[in-house]
Amino acid sequence: MNQPRTKRGEQTKAKLLAAAEGVFAEQGYQAASIARITERASVAQGTFYLYFESKLDLFEQLVDDLNRRVRKAMSDGAARGSNRAEAEREGFREFFAFTAEHPALYRVVREAEFVSPGAMRAHYERIVEGYREGLERARAAGEIGDVDPEVAAWALMGVGEMIGMRYVLWPTGDDGPYGTGATPVPDDVFDEMVAFVQRALGTAPSELTAAAPAARTQEDS
Amino acid sequence: MNQPRTKRGEQTKAKLLAAAEGVFAEQGYQAASIARITERASVAQGTFYLYFESKLDLFEQLVDDLNRRVRKAMSDGAARGSNRAEAEREGFREFFAFTAEHPALYRVVREAEFVSPGAMRAHYERIVEGYREGLERARAAGEIGDVDPEVAAWALMGVGEMIGMRYVLWPTGDDGPYGTGATPVPDDVFDEMVAFVQRALGTAPSELTAAAPAARTQEDS
Amino acid sequence: MNQPRTKRGEQTKAKLLAAAEGVFAEQGYQAASIARITERASVAQGTFYLYFESKLDLFEQLVDDLNRRVRKAMSDGAARGSNRAEAEREGFREFFAFTAEHPALYRVVREAEFVSPGAMRAHYERIVEGYREGLERARAAGEIGDVDPEVAAWALMGVGEMIGMRYVLWPTGDDGPYGTGATPVPDDVFDEMVAFVQRALGTAPSELTAAAPAARTQEDS
Amino acid sequence: MNQPRTKRGEQTKAKLLAAAEGVFAEQGYQAASIARITERASVAQGTFYLYFESKLDLFEQLVDDLNRRVRKAMSDGAARGSNRAEAEREGFREFFAFTAEHPALYRVVREAEFVSPGAMRAHYERIVEGYREGLERARAAGEIGDVDPEVAAWALMGVGEMIGMRYVLWPTGDDGPYGTGATPVPDDVFDEMVAFVQRALGTAPSELTAAAPAARTQEDS
DNA sequence: AATGAATGAGCATTCATTCAT
DNA sequence: AATGAATGAATGCTCATTCAT
Numbered sequence: 001m002n003q004p005r006t007k008r009g010e011q012t013k014a015k016l017l018a019a020a021e022g023v024f025a026e027q028g029y030q031a032a033s034i035a036r037i038t039e040r041a042s043v044a045q046g047t048f049y050l051y052f053e054s055k056l057d058l059f060e061q062l063v064d065d066l067n068r069r070v071r072k073a074m075s076d077g078a079a080r081g082s083n084r085a086e087a088e089r090e091g092f093r094e095f096f097a098f099t100a101e102h103p104a105l106y107r108v109v110r111e112a113e114f115v116s117p118g119a120m121r122a123h124y125e126r127i128v129e130g131y132r133e134g135l136e137r138a139r140a141a142g143e144i145g146d147v148d149p150e151v152a153a154w155a156l157m158g159v160g161e162m163i164g165m166r167y168v169l170w171p172t173g174d175d176g177p178y179g180t181g182a183t184p185v186p187d188d189v190f191d192e193m194v195a196f197v198q199r200a201l202g203t204a205p206s207e208l209t210a211a212a213p214a215a216r217t218q219e220d221s
Numbered sequence: 222m223n224q225p226r227t228k229r230g231e232q233t234k235a236k237l238l239a240a241a242e243g244v245f246a247e248q249g250y251q252a253a254s255i256a257r258i259t260e261r262a263s264v265a266q267g268t269f270y271l272y273f274e275s276k277l278d279l280f281e282q283l284v285d286d287l288n289r290r291v292r293k294a295m296s297d298g299a300a301r302g303s304n305r306a307e308a309e310r311e312g313f314r315e316f317f318a319f320t321a322e323h324p325a326l327y328r329v330v331r332e333a334e335f336v337s338p339g340a341m342r343a344h345y346e347r348i349v350e351g352y353r354e355g356l357e358r359a360r361a362a363g364e365i366g367d368v369d370p371e372v373a374a375w376a377l378m379g380v381g382e383m384i385g386m387r388y389v390l391w392p393t394g395d396d397g398p399y400g401t402g403a404t405p406v407p408d409d410v411f412d413e414m415v416a417f418v419q420r421a422l423g424t425a426p427s428e429l430t431a432a433a434p435a436a437r438t439q440e441d442s
Numbered sequence: 443m444n445q446p447r448t449k450r451g452e453q454t455k456a457k458l459l460a461a462a463e464g465v466f467a468e469q470g471y472q473a474a475s476i477a478r479i480t481e482r483a484s485v486a487q488g489t490f491y492l493y494f495e496s497k498l499d500l501f502e503q504l505v506d507d508l509n510r511r512v513r514k515a516m517s518d519g520a521a522r523g524s525n526r527a528e529a530e531r532e533g534f535r536e537f538f539a540f541t542a543e544h545p546a547l548y549r550v551v552r553e554a555e556f557v558s559p560g561a562m563r564a565h566y567e568r569i570v571e572g573y574r575e576g577l578e579r580a581r582a583a584g585e586i587g588d589v590d591p592e593v594a595a596w597a598l599m600g601v602g603e604m605i606g607m608r609y610v611l612w613p614t615g616d617d618g619p620y621g622t623g624a625t626p627v628p629d630d631v632f633d634e635m636v637a638f639v640q641r642a643l644g645t646a647p648s649e650l651t652a653a654a655p656a657a658r659t660q661e662d663s
Numbered sequence: 664m665n666q667p668r669t670k671r672g673e674q675t676k677a678k679l680l681a682a683a684e685g686v687f688a689e690q691g692y693q694a695a696s697i698a699r700i701t702e703r704a705s706v707a708q709g710t711f712y713l714y715f716e717s718k719l720d721l722f723e724q725l726v727d728d729l730n731r732r733v734r735k736a737m738s739d740g741a742a743r744g745s746n747r748a749e750a751e752r753e754g755f756r757e758f759f760a761f762t763a764e765h766p767a768l769y770r771v772v773r774e775a776e777f778v779s780p781g782a783m784r785a786h787y788e789r790i791v792e793g794y795r796e797g798l799e800r801a802r803a804a805g806e807i808g809d810v811d812p813e814v815a816a817w818a819l820m821g822v823g824e825m826i827g828m829r830y831v832l833w834p835t836g837d838d839g840p841y842g843t844g845a846t847p848v849p850d851d852v853f854d855e856m857v858a859f860v861q862r863a864l865g866t867a868p869s870e871l872t873a874a875a876p877a878a879r880t881q882e883d884s
Numbered sequence: 885a886a887t888g889a890a891t892g893a894g895c896a897t898t899c900a901t902t903c904a905t
Numbered sequence: 906a907a908t909g910a911a912t913g914a915a916t917g918c919t920c921a922t923t924c925a926t
Contacts, residue, residue: 009906028335030251033899044908046902055900110331114249121391145420151384151413158383159376166375170342192372199366200421227926230889255917265891270918451885470777472693475920486887488923497921552773556691563833587862593855596829597822604821605814612784634814641808642863669905672910697896707912712897 004051013051015041017065020058025104029059029111060119063112066105067123070098071130078134084143085203087134089194092160096185099164106164128153135201145202156197163193225272234272236262238286241279246325250280250332281340284333287326288344291319292351299355305364306424308355310415313381317406320385327385349374356422366423377418384414446493455493457483459507462500467546471501471553502561505554508547509565512540513572520576526585527645529576531636534602538627541606548606570595577643587644598639605635667714676714678704680728683721688767692722692774723782726775729768730786733761734793741797747806748866750797752857755823759848762827769827791816798864808865819860826856 004010019041023032034055038045052058077094081087099106112120131153138144167185185193197203225231240262244253255276259266273279298315302308320327333341352374359365388406406414418424446452461483465474476497480487494500519536523529541548554562573595580586609627627635639645667673682704686695697718701708715721740757744750762769775783794816801807830848848856860866 004906006906012906030332031335034901035899045900046909047907049901050906107334110334111249111251113328113331114252124387147417148409148413151410152417154383154387155380155414155417158379158381160379161383162375162379163372166345188369189372192369193376196368196373196376196421199423200417202420226888229925233889254915256915266917267892267919268890271889276917446885448885454885470774472774473777476922477920487921488888489886491922492885549776552776553691553693555770555773556694566829589859590851590855593826593852594859596825597856597859600821600823600825601818602821604817604824608787608817630811631814634811635818638810638815638818638863641865642859644862668909671904675910696894698894708896709898709913710911713910718896 002051002053009050012041012043012047015043016048016051016058017062020062021066021102021104024059024062024108025102029108029115056116059108059112060116063105063108063116063119063123066102067126070095070102070105071127073098074127075130084138084141085198085205088197088201088203091134092194092197093190095160096164096168096190099168100184103169106161106169124157128157131156138201138203143204147201152201155200159193159197163189223272223274230271233262233264233268236264237269237272237279238283241283242287242323242325245280245283245329246323250276250329250336277337280329280333281337284326284329284337284340284344287323288347291316291323291326292348294319295348296351305359305362306419306426309418309422309424312355313415313418314411316381317385317389317411320389321405324390327382327390345378349378352377359422359424364425368422373422376421380414380418384410444493444495451492454483454485454489457485458490458493458500459504462504463508463544463546466501466504466550467544471497471550471557498558501550501554502558505547505551505558505561505565508544509568512537512544512547513569515540516569517572526580526583527640527647530639530643530645533576534636534639535632537602538606538610538632541610542626545611548603548611566599570599573598580643580645585646589643594643597642601635601639605631665714665716672713675704675706675710678706679711679714679721680725683725684729684765684767687722687725687771688765692718692771692778719779722771722775723779726768726771726779726782726786729765730789733758733765733768734790736761737790738793747801747804748861748868751860751864751866754797755857755860756853758823759827759831759853762831763847766832769824769832787820791820794819801864801866806867810864815864818863822856822860826852 004013019037023037034048038048073094074091077090078087081090109123132149135149135152167189225234241258244258255269259269294315295312298311299308302311330344353370356370388410446455461479465479476490480490515536516533519532520529523532551565574591577591609631667676683700686700697711701711736757737754740753741750744753772786795812798812798815830852
């Protein structure tokens with residue numbers, strides 16, 4: 001009563017997941033109804049329960065799926081950077097791009113504490129885990145300052161989430177009741193934020209960051 | 222049809238607000254029912270509508286009220302500091318203390334995007350406004366580096382929110398379905414976080430921050 | 443617990459009755475709330491129960507009062523006529539004038555079957571009684587044809603009510619959700635209707651009716 | 664989300680309409696609860712909303728349906744008559760028969776001004792339209808006097824409604840709180856009323872009407 | 885006489901889920 | 906695999922009425 005056994009079933013489940021992502025992005029988890037999701041997926045209501053045990057099950061599968069994908073995007077981005085500073089920069093770039101493309105993830109996770117606390121914590125912990133490992137490696141390599149990787153990772157998570165909310169999701173929230181807004185973070189904001197983070201981490205300067213409009217503090221005095 | 226006109230009415234409305242804060246903290250906005258709130262306040266269900274137009278109206282009044290109080294606490298904390306670094310430190314301390322005492326604020330705001338987007342944005346914007354003004358003054362006084370106050374303020378908001386969620390609200394979330402957890406942020410985490418922020422802002426060192434276990438990076442090497 | 447004992451009480455009850463008539467006319471009995479009525483009367487809700495036992499009691503007092511007044515107006519009108527035809531004409535004229543000034547009566551009575559069947563029947567029966575007595579006298583005097591006074595009286599009631607609804611209450615029903623419309627019946631419609639009734643009753647022709655655009659049938663052939 | 668797609672759904676909707684007609688007839692629109700209607704139809708409350716958007720929607724569908732049927736019955740009755748007088752007589756006969764069988768129509772329409780003014784006006788206007796067309800044809804054919812078809816049609820509507828209320832619905836209103844009374848109009852009343860109408864219209868005498876106990880007025884003297 | 889706070893039963897409506905076809 | 910009809914518990918909200926002051 002869960003995994004599709006035929007190619008047709010496969011497609012139906014995929015249609016349902018895609019429809020759910022859209023509806024969740026527009027209305028949130030609580031306001032999204034199975035009726036609305038199945039309607040958007042063009043299947044009958046009963047069909048839903050062929051592939052999901054409950055609304056909650058759908059939610060958790062969706063968060064899990066999106067979480068996997070955002071982490072993949074972020075690590076792909078980071079891998080593109082040829083030094084630590086670039087890796088940080090590109091990781092954030094992908095994070096915001098993903099947020100813009102999949103507002104559902106961001107929005108739904110914020111409702112998740114009262115829906116599935118486990119799914120919510122797992123989501124954040126997995127992303128933080130990625131940050132932390134990166135920070136640990138960077139610190140071992142002397143590319144960043146003497147920061148506590150765990151605390152710093154949570155702080156980075158917070159910066160990314162808040163900047164994403166403010167600059168990616170708010171501006172054009174005009175389609176649907178709450179919009180499914182999707183704009184890139186303006187370049188200057190992005191640069192400022194990256195500089196903020198790199199000062200916080202003490203990331204070794206590179207050509208890129210040297211060019212950024214960052215504060216020059218202790219060294220200046 | 223809204224404001225209490227007698228002392229008794231005043232008390233009843235206060236009881237309702239207090240009960241609502243508790244229920245929201247435990248169950249979130251969506252799951253909280255008027256029945257549960259009035260029951261906890263020991264008044265009849267109809268009484269609720271003497272003072273609130275709807276569940277949403279209650280929500281907005283509550284968020285507004287808590288927002289006012291958290292900002293007061295933060296600015297009182299900052300005022301206690303005798304220099305910029307101490308002001309930052311004490312502001313965050315009060316923020317976390319408030320979060321520990323009023324988990325409802327934190328939790329409910331995260332559901333708010335789909336409940337009252339306006340209330341949610343107003344909440345963040347007001348806090349950020351306070352941060353930004355502080356940063357502008359500090360920059361003019363040469364107490365911090367050359368940061369963009371707006372972007373930095375949103376970043377600080379993000380750091381505070383995420384650390385608050387992780388270290389204040391998660392640990393003991395065991396009473397009620399999702400807990401009303403309330404622990405102080407562990408000292409070492411708090412110190413690390415403050416150091417993180419101060420490096421990001423380029424806050425001029427003081428005895429306090431000099432003593433903190435912060436990263437000493439470029440200079441050290 | 444019912445009749446006002448002081449001059450002030452007298453005024454309060456009168457304010458309540460007037461307010462009720464207005465609210466009933468606009469919203470009907472069912473949708474009218476005590477809260478709305480007391481608000482319009484500028485008294486507290488509790489005050490209502492000083493003068494009325496219940497919403498139903500108010501309703502019955504109001505219908506009774508209006509019924510008394512409409513019958514008075516109609517018989518005064520009829521008395522003004524110097525012959526049978528004029529009496530009929532003037533009675534109807536007053537009936538429509540009253541309907542225009544007191545739409546509440548008309549509107550509320552139509553809801554009354556499910557509110558207070560007794561009040562509703564009494565209202566109609568009393569008016570019909572007036573018609574019937576008039577018809578009996580007229581028949582005895584040879585002023586009208588050989589009609590059954592009871593059946594004819596009910597038919598007259600029906601004609602008056604329907605023409606009143608259609609031509610007095612519908613046209614300008616634009617203030618408030620359903621309007622409190624009040625226009626005089628257009629002269630030509632009024633004349634047609636009176637002629638209709640007088641042919642039905644076989645009212646002896648007079649100068650007035652002779653001038654009306656009525657059908658002249660059997661006699662003509 | 665509205666029209667049944669299967670035979671079973673068809674039956675369920677029909678059961679709901681029938682139950683609603685019964686409950687409306689007994690208690691009126693306002694007092695009728697969805698719970699009562701679904702209970703009588705032996706379906707769950709939620710089922711109601713599969714076929715009706717709201718209580719109001721049900722009301723309008725029901726009035727529309729009954730209106731269609733009463734007009735069909737009336738025109739079938741009129742068609743049975745072999746001359747104008749008979750057509751009038753048979754039309755009224757069917758109208759009263761319908762009222763006796765479907766007291767809901769009559770009763771509910773009287774509450775309708777405050778429920779759905781549009782539905783109420785449409786109901787009357789459609790019936791009046793039928794009368795008017797009949798009168799226009801009859802006048803062109805010289806079968807009735809020189810009456811204004813519009814005003815006369817409204818007057819006929821009023822006569823029919825009031826006589827129907829008085830003689831069909833009042834007598835045996837004893838089952839249920841207000842009864843669902845249903846008696847034929849007594850023959851003598853019916854004859855009197857038809858004669859009243861025919862004198863008013865100046866309907867050309869026929870064998871039928873000649874036999875009726877109608878007033879013979881001007882001619883007699 | 886008047887107030888207005890408080891009550892609590894009652895109602896329309898929603899929605900996740902089940903089931904017969 | 907898919908459908909869509911059916912369920913019924915749950916919820917926000919209204920309102921006539923009562924009561925303490």
